[in-house]
């Protein structure tokens with residue numbers, strides 16, 4: 001009964017909320033076309049107002065009672081609907097995104113429905129779309145949000161399951177994302193965080209890459225803490241996502257997420273932007289230059305994901321970039337390993353710093369699964385600068401192995417050879433030595449053991465208590481210090497224009 005009530009609410013909210021969402025999108029779009037970037041109003045909380053309003057009003061009843069069907073769910077609770085994926089292509093074959101290991105050789109059962117949400121929470125999104133469309137047609141056909149990244153998104157995503165908090169699924173942004181994957185099954189979860197049969201299912205480690213391709217999570221960000229940093233940025237902003245469709249073996253994001261790390265998109269971007277607007281207004285002008293930036297307070301907006309990849313799925317990255325255009329004392333910053341050409345259309349007006357993360361190609365081929373090739377990231381720098389971004393580089397992570405100095409030398413020479421002078425004039429770099437984590441090491445052994453041969457070197461690593469209290473490992477202090485000194489020397493010699501902002 002509880003679930004039927006929720007579902008009925010969802011369906012009523014869909015029709016009314018969608019129409020409200022369309023009105024909001026049209027209004028925002030008209031406002032944007034009237035205003036130059038610096039004068040644009042902060043997008044208001046219209047998206048969620050639509051949902052709230054639908055809830056308050058109740059909205060029209062659906063024309064028929066929608067029964068929650070468990071298509072493809074066997075008697076034991078095993079979802080057969082995604083088994084076909086096991087036989088499908090391992091990775092997109094298009095250019096750009098790099099495919100990687102997915103050593104799940106035998107068909108493996110998809111995760112069973114979450115006990116917390118129960119089988120009644122599993123239903124076909126297409127069915128909901130069909131039942132709630134005013135004219136009986138598919139709302140996806142009149143999705144108000146254009147999706148210019150659809151072709152690029154198809155290289156990384158083949159979404160089959162979307163776990164969603166009800167509030168996130170009902171929001172305008174959530175509905176836009178859902179409408180883009182009408183074949184996906186929507187699974188209601190009480191919280192985007194720690195979904196037991198996703199993050200807690202040890203068997204998912206073997207399907208690490210596949211889950212990134214086939215699963216999305218939609219949630220509402222509850223905490224809006226802006227944390228001081230002082231290294232990469234002055235402040236770490238509450239990000240619009242957590243998790244990533246790329247699969248770098250050293251990524252720190254999954255260290256506390258268990259056995260799966262697909263993208264969780266937070267749908268309440270407007271609340272996030274409002275928080276940042278207040279924060280930067282209260283700070284006022286930056287009193288003095290520091291290594292983060294000589295003039296602006298720098299906010300890292302992508303601490304736990306890749307904003308270039310998020311932009312393939314929703315408008316959060318675009319909304320943040322537009323918002324920073326109007327804040328005189330603030331600058332956005334995010335690191336990326338994916339070249340998303342759609343970002344070139346956003347007109348950031350120098351208020352967003354994009355940091356292309358690079359490492360020697362030999363390391364990247366093994367460790368940077370699903371990313372754009374390093375040479376492509378470097379080649380894109382000029383285009384992004386011309387489009388209005390500040391372009392920096394992350395030399396990270398630096399992985400110590402035989403031959404590392406030679407390969408970093410080659411990379412620095414390559415930067416010097418191919419980057420246009422205008423990129424060099426404004427470029428700076430962060431250098432970050434590899435850190436790792438025992439739990440992630442063991443998870444990685446399930447999907448990418450070759451990477452662990454390089455990353456996990458107990459003889460040369462020592463425990464480290466990170467700022468967030470996590471117990472990680474890093475290279476031993478003396479080796480790390482020598483390596484950083486050596487990399488500074490190599491940079492001075494082969495790319496003397498590249499100012500190293502900080503190294504640790």
Ligand code: SF4
Nearest residue numbers: 244246247248251305
């Ligand atoms: S691109 Fe960044 S967030 Fe994504 S997997 Fe790689 S390190 Fe993690």
